[in-house]
Amino acid sequence: MKNTSKNKNPIDFSPASGSEAIQARRGHLGFLFFFGNSPDLAKIEAERVAARLLPFLKYDSMITRQVAWFKSTELEKREKRDKGDKREEELKTKLNVLSNVQNVLGGTVKIAEIIGSVRSLNYLENELMQNLSQTSKHKINLAISNYSSGKVYVKSTLINLKNRLKTKNISCRFVLAKEADILSTAEIFHNKLDIWPNVEFNIVPMDGEFLIARTISVQNLNDWSKRDFGIPAPDAQSGMLPPKLARMMLNLRNRETIYDPFCGNGRVLLEAAYLGLDFIGSDIDQVKVESTKKNLRWLRDQYQLKITNEEIEKRIFVADAKTWNIESGILNIDTTFDIRHSRFQIVTEPDLGPALHYLPRISQAETIASNLLDLYFKSINNLITKTTSGVFVIPAWKTQEGHIIRLSDKILDKLNDSRYHLNKLGEYARPNSFIIREIYQINN
Template identity: 30%
Template sequence: MNLYAFELGRKRHLCFSELMSVLGEENFVEKNNDTATFKIDLSDPQAMQDRLGGTIKIIKILDNSKDLKGPIEKILEKDFSNHEGKIPFAINILNFKNPRQINIKELLSFSKKILKSLGNNARFINKNFKNTPPSTIFKSRVIEKGIDINIIRQDNGYAIGKTVSIQNIDLYSKRDFDKPCRDAKIGMLPPKLAQILINLAGPDTSTIYDPFCGTGTVLMEGLLMGKTVVGSDIGSKLVDYSQRNCEWLEKEYETSASYKVFTKDAQKLESNDIPNDLDAIITEGYLGPPINNTPSPERRKEIFAELTELHHNWLTNAHKITPANCKIVMCKTAYKVGEKIEHFPDFELLAESAGYEITKTFTYERPNQIVIRDIAILEKI
């Protein structure tokens, strides 16, 4: 087993919960501002990375020390003593409230000298001696051709490690933008968020169901993780979109897991609609009508009243027809009103009346969004 630090995405608490769910609380070592560290076996870091929507990069910790130059020299000698070709490299610092505490400029020059003394032609990619954006590390193929060294401030000093995998932004945008069917009107769930929702249900779900599947983002991400997926939607056009998107994914990624989609009002679900061995319902849900401006207080009240009825009906129904341990991971609507967020009123009571308790919630908003997703995990009472 080795120590790995996972650099957390923008919504750190949500990203951390995803890791706890996938990697297991028993393997957790410590959490700092930008990173969470786990002691695990990781034979294929990129494969793990590709299924974690909330992790920016995975760093293998190689040393713990107050001295930084010694460990960096050791790492570079080990990796580049017999190397050919130009080496792109970067040094990044994590968990520092005051980045000036570390002199990146000096460490970059030092590393360049070491690499030169080993007979290598090296180029550092940090701009203005500041941290390098993950997209630059990815695009410059630093992990494949060179090295990204990370200095991670932890509870007991500094950990020094190298990046072993990074978010593959090309793959995410291919799945998001190249799939055959998109529908801007219903709003689309980013594939990374769909992965997080699936992962929050736990590491052992093999069959999942999305009763508001829309264009099928949850279904596609589930298929890529090798899960059996079932989806339905009230709109037959959207069911057709989901079907075509899943077919596309199956061809592009050679997945072999099975999928089924059908048209259904989620409020009228029957037990023979869903598989007996269903592990979790994972859904973005219906967030309300599309809007361009913040609705008035009266309109928000109306929308929440409609959504309350919808959620009450489908949750009560789901409770009756799903296995006892079948969790629900869903999004509930919230609105950005000025600087504040108006959350779904009395959702806890609604869930309780349908037989569920909310065990976790997270707010997931992006700049300039009016409709915000509050993610909730529901378990049967």
């Protein structure tokens, strides 16, 4: 897989005069992960990815519904032994690893390194100035995002900092949020505020104090929208799974070979291929199978992935998930993969029912859910075996009466007392959509 992370200058670690207090706390306090629209799912995703890729970090707690605190574990212990340069060197490497991990995550919009804290916002400007005086560059973009309910006079603080920096020959352009006091991902991304020496300071309340964290990475919006809107074979009718949700689902995996038995236009498989995972896909509809193949070839060319046309042909095939049983093995020796002995992770969004143009009544949503029950029930029975594990989208519908009708309730009733374990990991709903996607882990 080609690494698409931006080429960044390393963060400046030169010790700053007069900021020992902040320096001493670096590495103790760890990092903040800021989540997007599905914070519950994003939190599980970040925890699992951290466990897999960031052994030096451990999830500690949620500070707000959308901000999680990850503490540096190993660093704290080691710090007692290693001093000075060695520790700074290690931190530098770890910051680079972290900003690469940003590219892996679908639900984390940005990551920030905690650089200190203040008891009162009166001390904020001085603390920020101390941190800024570490920079030796002559031009920077500067911004502040305030997540606390405490009043931060963002604009006047930025003006003061700008004037103080001028006396040090540093010219600064400040960036103000269009709405409220928190910059959007787009504002951070387009102003390159995550790239040294530019700065976004995040002010986050904690235990009566205010943490100060400096953004080290942000979601690469261009790359996400390229895969969201740039694919050659989109599905205009039924819409597609958002790529960030597909990515979050993939990051919840327990196994490294991904199978999507309802591949549609291939959203899950594209994200799997992007992550460099092994993948297989099928759909009952030949047209969809061809769309997935076309989209995969496009992805391969865009990102210079090492997947051949033959592999794509072999791995994507027509199959009915209601009757196709993994344990039966090769479906068609010419076109399919022998998957009998592999250990799989199924990541899939099965049929969501008819596209809705208005909020359904309870009775309509009940009918849609009942019509889908058999498909979900039989697919789970066929595909979740001792060697497979599943992450499924299961739809739920908002209704005119204000109730939510959940297909998962019906599946749970029907699977009652069976050998399957269904565990809800979170949900995803676009604002104003009539459908909620519940994300379930299913094991046998």
